[in-house]
Amino acid sequence: MEQNQSDHLSNLGLELDGESRQSLHDSAKWTRFLSILVFIFGAIMLLFGIVGGARMLSAIEELSSAYRNISGLSGFILVFVILVVAIMFTVNYFLFRYAQKMKSALATENSQDFLISLGSMKTYFVITTVLSGLALLLNFIGLFAN
Numbered sequence: 001m002e003q004n005q006s007d008h009l010s011n012l013g014l015e016l017d018g019e020s021r022q023s024l025h026d027s028a029k030w031t032r033f034l035s036i037l038v039f040i041f042g043a044i045m046l047l048f049g050i051v052g053g054a055r056m057l058s059a060i061e062e063l064s065s066a067y068r069n070i071s072g073l074s075g076f077i078l079v080f081v082i083l084v085v086a087i088m089f090t091v092n093y094f095l096f097r098y099a100q101k102m103k104s105a106l107a108t109e110n111s112q113d114f115l116i117s118l119g120s121m122k123t124y125f126v127i128t129t130v131l132s133g134l135a136l137l138l139n140f141i142g143l144f145a146n
Helices: 018-062 065-070 073-108 111-145
Strands: 006-009 014-017
Touching (some): 018 073, 073 111
Antiparallel strands (some): 006 014
16 A cells, blocks of 8 residues: 555545555454354354253252242343343444454445444444443442452
């Protein structure tokens, strides 16, 4: 790439030099890679959750009647795993969408794709910030609950 090359995303009044374009391209490439890894990890997690939940249910059924009051636990764990994977997929979708739209915007100089990609990244950061805040709050509450 030429250093003096500039992209004209005229609808936005934005010009990207070669270094900026390369940085955005690299960020799109890495976010795509990471989002695909998270999708794969989520699928494996879902598979282990379903298999583990089924095995847990069969193990609880084999136990004596004294432990029958916890038979709903395996169903709860399965629902929890599905919920976590669904949230993970939803959040990760925005990261993947950022990568796809940014690559498209840089290749075609399409300002609409550029705006969509930045909006997807913003949504990703908002959701992860809220989820991180909730996790921090729950940990803080758990610290003082005992």
